Amino acid sequence: MIAGRRVLAVVPARGGSKGIPLKNLRTVAGRPLVALAGDIARQVPEIDRAVVSTDYPEIARVAREAGLDAPFLRPEPISGDRVGDWDVLSHALTAIEANDGQTYDIVVMLQPTSPLRTAEMVSATIRMLSEGNWDSVWSVSETDSKGHPLKQLLVQDGAMDYYDPAGASIIARQQLVPVYHRNGIAYAITRECLIEQRSIKGRRSGAYVVPGDHVSIDTEWDIALVEFILARRAGEGAA
Numbered sequence: 001m002i003a004g005r006r007v008l009a010v011v012p013a014r015g016g017s018k019g020i021p022l023k024n025l026r027t028v029a030g031r032p033l034v035a036l037a038g039d040i041a042r043q044v045p046e047i048d049r050a051v052v053s054t055d056y057p058e059i060a061r062v063a064r065e066a067g068l069d070a071p072f073l074r075p076e077p078i079s080g081d082r083v084g085d086w087d088v089l090s091h092a093l094t095a096i097e098a099n100d101g102q103t104y105d106i107v108v109m110l111q112p113t114s115p116l117r118t119a120e121m122v123s124a125t126i127r128m129l130s131e132g133n134w135d136s137v138w139s140v141s142e143t144d145s146k147g148h149p150l151k152q153l154l155v156q157d158g159a160m161d162y163y164d165p166a167g168a169s170i171i172a173r174q175q176l177v178p179v180y181h182r183n184g185i186a187y188a189i190t191r192e193c194l195i196e197q198r199s200i201k202g203r204r205s206g207a208y209v210v211p212g213d214h215v216s217i218d219t220e221w222d223i224a225l226v227e228f229i230l231a232r233r234a235g236e237g238a239a
Contacts, residue, residue, distance in 0.1 A: 002046045002130045005105035009047045010092045011037045011068055013112050014079050015056025019218050024059055024112045026217075028226050031066075033112040033217070034059055038066030041110060043119035046126045049104065053092045055079035071099050085109065085187070085200050093194060106130070107189050109200075113217040114184035115226055125186040125208045135193040135202025139185040141214050145173040180207060184216040 001007060013024040013034045020026060024034045031039070034052060041050035052063035052070050060070035072095050078087045093107055108126060110117070121139060129137040145151070150170050152163035162168055170176065186208070193202035215226050 001048055002126060006048045007046050007106045007108060008096060008104035009041045009050040009108045009110055010089055011052045011110050011112060012088050013052055013054045013059050015059060016081060028115045029230050032062050033115055034063050035066035036115045037110045037112045038063055038068040040117055040119050042067045044122045046123055051096055053088050090194050105191050107194060109187040111184035116214050117185040121210055122186045125188045128206055128208050129188040132206055134206040135204045136189040137206040137208050138187050139183055139210050140180040140207045141183040141210055143179045143181050145176055148176050148179060150176060183210060183214045185210060
């Protein structure tokens with residue numbers, strides 16, 4: 001709870017995944033991704049209730065062992081790969097409120113595919129939402145200049161052009177205005193934003209900028225990169 005507002009954490013973890021089969025059960029540092037999200041949720045003092053939203057019984061079982069509740073299996077209409085976050089979160093919120101007979105004022109989404117998160121990052125996102133009167137606060141990371149939109153290209157039938165014509169004027173990276181991307185560590189959203197505005201962003205949205213190395217896992221390479229970062233951190237701590 002924060003400032004008298006009850007906080008529900010939702011870990012979305014469907015069973016289907018085209019890039020990595022059963023991705024949410026893959027292990028990093030010896031723990032399944034969904035369990036790592038549960039480990040962090042237990043450490044965040046602002047979170048009153050933490051649940052997993054899944055369509056897959058084995059994910060529900062692993063989530064329970066990590067301290068996440070799994071009071072429902074996600075229905076088939078919101079279990080596909082083209083289902084948006086709003087559908088998943090609004091379903092989880094209404095299902096848990098009906099189950100608990102309790103209203104939750106803030107929903108925090110913790111994607112299992114961001115295993116480098118810490119409890120403090122999640123807490124900071126929630127605090128920013130509460131203290132700033134935002135509709136939502138998303139954790140973001142600064143995009144490496146090599147991935148900047150003005151440095152991207154389009155290729156069609158072998159022909160190449162700038163993704164944005166303004167890219168033609170970029171000579172040095174110092175000309176680029178920093179841009180940011182979602183890192184999946186935490187999305188904090190008010191109940192009003194989800195239910196009334198029917199949005200996970202809302203009219204007034206803030207960004208909690210997280211420094212350092214963060215990876216959102218989509219590929220086998222991403223898993224290898226996370227393991228490398230964790231090994232490097234362990235080595236630095238032992239030095």
